[in-house]
Amino acid sequence: MDKEKKPRDKSVVREYFELITETAVFVFFVMTFVVQAFQIPTGSMEPTLLVGDFLLVNKLAYTRPVLPLEDTILPRRPIERGQIVVFKWPKDLTKDFVKRVIALEGETVEIKDKQVLINDQPIEEVYKVHNDSQVFAKADFYHYDDVIRDNYGPVTVPPGHCFVMGDNRDNSADSRYWGFLPTDDVKGKPWVIYFSYQAERDAWQKTGFQDRMKKIVSFLPKARWGRILRIID
Numbered sequence: 001m002d003k004e005k006k007p008r009d010k011s012v013v014r015e016y017f018e019l020i021t022e023t024a025v026f027v028f029f030v031m032t033f034v035v036q037a038f039q040i041p042t043g044s045m046e047p048t049l050l051v052g053d054f055l056l057v058n059k060l061a062y063t064r065p066v067l068p069l070e071d072t073i074l075p076r077r078p079i080e081r082g083q084i085v086v087f088k089w090p091k092d093l094t095k096d097f098v099k100r101v102i103a104l105e106g107e108t109v110e111i112k113d114k115q116v117l118i119n120d121q122p123i124e125e126v127y128k129v130h131n132d133s134q135v136f137a138k139a140d141f142y143h144y145d146d147v148i149r150d151n152y153g154p155v156t157v158p159p160g161h162c163f164v165m166g167d168n169r170d171n172s173a174d175s176r177y178w179g180f181l182p183t184d185d186v187k188g189k190p191w192v193i194y195f196s197y198q199a200e201r202d203a204w205q206k207t208g209f210q211d212r213m214k215k216i217v218s219f220l221p222k223a224r225w226g227r228i229l230r231i232i233d
Helices: 012-034 141-150 209-218
Strands: 035-039 053-058 084-088 096-104 108-112 115-118 152-156 161-165 186-196
Touching: 035 186, 096 108, 096 115, 141 152
Parallel strands: none
Antiparallel strands: 035 053, 053 186, 084 096, 084 186, 096 161, 108 115, 108 152
């Protein structure tokens, strides 16, 4: 009578291979559908977000449900005024921007001497800063960009759009200059700062992910430890 053959144990190499493969698939799924890594290259959102901040973006925050019961398992919330969003820039959909939502569809937005009004009512913005005390009047035709910066509208936000601005109000290229943001182009909500260091402005815009990771190691002495793992409101 033949003895029963024992199943061969998996080799250590195969076990490691399967573990690495499963981990890679999981990471690919998460980075494709759940979160996105994003770095702040300019100072348009200062002081809330600084040049050299590295963020994880929640990509499920505003996306429409695709699978049955998906909205029950992973509830979405509507885009609201005051929220920070990462989106595809309408002028070049290959570029991602980050700004704050100021006005929603159907609302009338106007800026008078740097003060934002929604439906003719001034709103309080504790997050914004103004680094330029000069206010350009609408009659100053020789400084058109500065006039738009300080005095804009009134305009009504069309359906399916919102109006976004940077917190660094005097140094932000936002809806004042390139128009309304389609809500379908919103990719997600910044969630947490996973790394931050004292960086030069625009220094990382043309570098790849691996180069950025190498620079993170090299710039550890410049790390802003107090900002790491900070949740973004």
